[in-house]
Amino acid sequence: MSTFAFDKVAEKFPGAVLERYTDRAGGAWLVAARESITDVMSLLKNDPELDFKIFTSIDCVDRLLLPDSDPRFEVVYFLYSVKRKEHARVKVRVSEDDPTIPTITSVFVGANWWERFCWDFYGIKFLGHPDPRRILMYEEFKGHPLRKDYGLRDRQPLIPERPLKDLFRGPGTSGPAA
Amino acid sequence: MSDSPRNPADPFDPNPAEHELEAHLQTRPMEINMGPSHPATHGTVRLKIVLDGETILKADPEIGFLHRGFQKSCENSTWTQVLPYTDRLNYVSALCNNFGYLAAVEKLIGLEIPERAQWIRVLGAELHRIHDHLTCVGAVSLELGGFAAFLYGLEARELVADRVTELTGARLTTSYGRIGGLNRDLPEGWTERLVKTLDKVRELCDEVDTILTRNRLFADRMRGTGIISAQEAMDYGFTGPCLRACGVDYDVRKANPYWTYDQVEFEVPVFQNGDNYDRYLMRIEELKQSDRIIRQVLKKMPAGPVLVDDWRIALPPKPDVYGSIEGVIAHFKLVMEGVQVPAGEVYHATESPNGELGWYIRSDGGGRPYKLHVRAPGFPILSGVPRMIEGKLLSDLIPTFDTVNMIGGEVEQ
Numbered sequence: 001m002s003t004f005a006f007d008k009v010a011e012k013f014p015g016a017v018l019e020r021y022t023d024r025a026g027g028a029w030l031v032a033a034r035e036s037i038t039d040v041m042s043l044l045k046n047d048p049e050l051d052f053k054i055f056t057s058i059d060c061v062d063r064l065l066l067p068d069s070d071p072r073f074e075v076v077y078f079l080y081s082v083k084r085k086e087h088a089r090v091k092v093r094v095s096e097d098d099p100t101i102p103t104i105t106s107v108f109v110g111a112n113w114w115e116r117f118c119w120d121f122y123g124i125k126f127l128g129h130p131d132p133r134r135i136l137m138y139e140e141f142k143g144h145p146l147r148k149d150y151g152l153r154d155r156q157p158l159i160p161e162r163p164l165k166d167l168f169r170g171p172g173t174s175g176p177a178a
Numbered sequence: 179m180s181d182s183p184r185n186p187a188d189p190f191d192p193n194p195a196e197h198e199l200e201a202h203l204q205t206r207p208m209e210i211n212m213g214p215s216h217p218a219t220h221g222t223v224r225l226k227i228v229l230d231g232e233t234i235l236k237a238d239p240e241i242g243f244l245h246r247g248f249q250k251s252c253e254n255s256t257w258t259q260v261l262p263y264t265d266r267l268n269y270v271s272a273l274c275n276n277f278g279y280l281a282a283v284e285k286l287i288g289l290e291i292p293e294r295a296q297w298i299r300v301l302g303a304e305l306h307r308i309h310d311h312l313t314c315v316g317a318v319s320l321e322l323g324g325f326a327a328f329l330y331g332l333e334a335r336e337l338v339a340d341r342v343t344e345l346t347g348a349r350l351t352t353s354y355g356r357i358g359g360l361n362r363d364l365p366e367g368w369t370e371r372l373v374k375t376l377d378k379v380r381e382l383c384d385e386v387d388t389i390l391t392r393n394r395l396f397a398d399r400m401r402g403t404g405i406i407s408a409q410e411a412m413d414y415g416f417t418g419p420c421l422r423a424c425g426v427d428y429d430v431r432k433a434n435p436y437w438t439y440d441q442v443e444f445e446v447p448v449f450q451n452g453d454n455y456d457r458y459l460m461r462i463e464e465l466k467q468s469d470r471i472i473r474q475v476l477k478k479m480p481a482g483p484v485l486v487d488d489w490r491i492a493l494p495p496k497p498d499v500y501g502s503i504e505g506v507i508a509h510f511k512l513v514m515e516g517v518q519v520p521a522g523e524v525y526h527a528t529e530s531p532n533g534e535l536g537w538y539i540r541s542d543g544g545g546r547p548y549k550l551h552v553r554a555p556g557f558p559i560l561s562g563v564p565r566m567i568e569g570k571l572l573s574d575l576i577p578t579f580d581t582v583n584m585i586g587g588e589v590e591q
Contacts, residue, residue: 024522025285054428055415055558059551061540066548076538078525078553082426085433089525110414113561136242136590145250152254
C-alpha cells in the first residue's frame, strides 16, 4: 500500500506528517500539516518513484457529531499512481475558527473545482484559489449546506415557495417541517 | 486566407486581396449562453462562452441546475435507502453506481459476497457499460447530423434496456443489489434471451461502426478536435475512456480487480491522440470488450446463493419473517435501524463507463452514513472541457461535449 510513499514523505518533510494510520479496509492514511500540503502533494506527484499523477478528488468531512471533533473539519485528498497501482489518501485537519488551507491548484489544476465544492458545501477557504466562487449552489445562498449544523429541511428559495404545508419533503426527522 | 500581395496594376491578378471587398466591421468579443437548456448539453449545463467570430476565447461551465442535495439526503437515510439515490447519479448506467456503492459499503464492513453475486454484478455492470457507450456514440452521431447511426445505437440500447428491465424491474432507476449481494437472482430463461440480445446488439454496433468510423464528414469533425494531452488529462483528473484515449493505460478493472474481473479475459483498448475521434473509437472498442466479458460470465457463472445468509446485513427470507420471531426481529431492525456498519472510513473505486467512480464513506457505527463522498467521473472531466475548447472553433464544442459524455446527474449530485 502507499506506506512506501508516505515513508518517503516523512523522510523528506518530517514536519509535514502529523499522524499516520491504516483504516479498516487496509488503506494507508497520512494526516498532513496544513502549511505543508502543497509540498506534500508536489512530492507525491513529481517524485519519479511515487508518480501520483492522476488527481482523483478532494472532499471534506464535518466531524461535529463524531466523538473526536476537534478540530472540526477534515479535508481529504485522493491521488492515484498508475505506476504503483494504488491511491494515496491524505487528509488535513482544520478548525472551525480558521478554516483555511493553501490551495493545491498550482500542483494539480483539477483541484480547482473540488476546492470550490469544499468552499460551497463546508465553507473551507482555499488561500490563493484562482476562482473562489460557489460551484453547485447559487451565489445568493447563505451558509454551507453540508455542515452538520445546517438543517436538513432548511430552505432558502430565491422565489417564494407555494404556501402549502408539505409534510413529506425530504427524508429523516431533523429540523422543523416547513 | 491568402496573404500574397496583389499587383494593383494588373486587374486580372488571380490573387486579389481577400479583404478588399469586405465591409470593414468593428468586431468585439461576444458573450453568449449555451444552455442551461440546450439540446447538445445533455442535462442542464450552462456554458458562458466568449466568442471572437467563431473562435471560443473563454468558456465557463456553470453547473448546479440539477443539484438535489445527494450527500445531504444520503446522510439522513439508512445505508440501504441510499441505493435509489445512487441510481440517479449516472442514470444511463445505474447498475454501475448501485454496485459501486454497495462494494464500498461491503469493503467497510469487511464482507465477502457470494460468488454468484459477484459474477452477476460483473454482468450487470458490463451490460450497463454497453448501454452507456451506445447512448454516447448515438448522441455524438445525432449532434453531428447523422440520424441513422443514432437510431441504430438507440435500437441496440433499448434491447439492452429491455433485458435490464427484466432483471431489475426498471429501465433506468434499477436499485438492484443489496448490501451483501443481490436482492434477486436472474429471471427464468433470461440468459438465453440475453445471448440473443447480445448477438443483435453486436450486429447493430457493427452497423454504427460502419456508418461512422470511416465516414469522411464524421471523421473530419472528430479528428484533431477537443485534444488534451495525457499530462493535462491526469492533472485534471480524467479517468476512463477519456484518459485512455490520451494513451494512459488505467482501468480500475485491470489495475485493482474487484469482484471476478480477474477471472475473465478482456483487453483495455488504449489510443494515443486524445482527440474526439479517439474517444469515440475507445467506446466502440469497449463495446466489443464488454460483449466479450458478458459471454464469459454466462459460461463461468456458478450456481448458488446471491445474498449472504447473515440477518444483521441482509433481510431474512419471507417465510422466516412470517414464520419465526427471530426473522421478524431481524427484519424489523434492518428496516427501522438499517445495517449497522462499523465506525470507520474507506475509499473504494470501481470502473464506471465514464471512468473511476470513487466512494469515500465515513461511518459513525450507526445505521446511516456519516459522510458519503462520491467521486463522479464526469465532474473532473467537465472541469477540463474549457481547456479543450478555448481557442478552438465553436463547432468543435459540440463533439467535444458529446465525447466526454458528461452526465448532469452525477456531476451536479
